[in-house]
Amino acid sequence: MTRPPRDIEELIDLMARLPGLGPRSARRAVLQMIRKRALLLIPLADAMRNVAVSARECVSCGNVCTSELCDICTSEKRATGEICIVEDVADLWAMERAGVFRGRYHVLGGTLSALDSIGPDELRIPRLIERIRHEAVSEVILALNATVDGLTTAHYIAEQLEPMGITVTSLAQGVPVGGELDYLDDGTISAAMRARRAL
Incomplete structure (x- = not known):
């Protein structure tokens, strides 16, 4: 052959x-x-x-860019006091494609997983806490995938932020359990963003 x-x-x-x-x-x-x-x-x-x-990782949010900070983090128009937390860059891009969020993002780089020995320090959770302490953040939106690990991560982050008095919301209807943001259409993401609820 x-x-x-x-x-x-x-x-x-x-x-x-x-x-x-x-x-x-x-x-x-x-x-x-x-x-x-x-x-x-x-x-x-x-x-x-x-x-x-x-290509490199934005030092602030974890987005993929070609400079130290991405365009979203440097844009004054995006300084709304809202931070949307996503698992990975593909999810950030999906949110941007839908055009429903005008704040800033924070890319975790995955989700908590006891099976894979992924704890908070393996993700960008400590960096998130640091950002919230130093930036004027009024709301954190948890746009994590509706998987077991995604939900576990969302609850962990909500618990960490509770003493800080920050409003924590999550995507609601439109995101199916087990669904991943990158595979959802723009309308579904829009509906989920509009119907977010307090955790």
């Missing part, structure tokens, strides 16, 4: 590690890129090289 050249096989193996791509999909994608080298492969390689050099 003839195998692809080593460089191409390595590219296929790397592509197959991406979420949503298995070995077959990766093979098809690589073959398509090779066929359309000038249109796909070369621009993709350039873009990946640029992102590898410039």
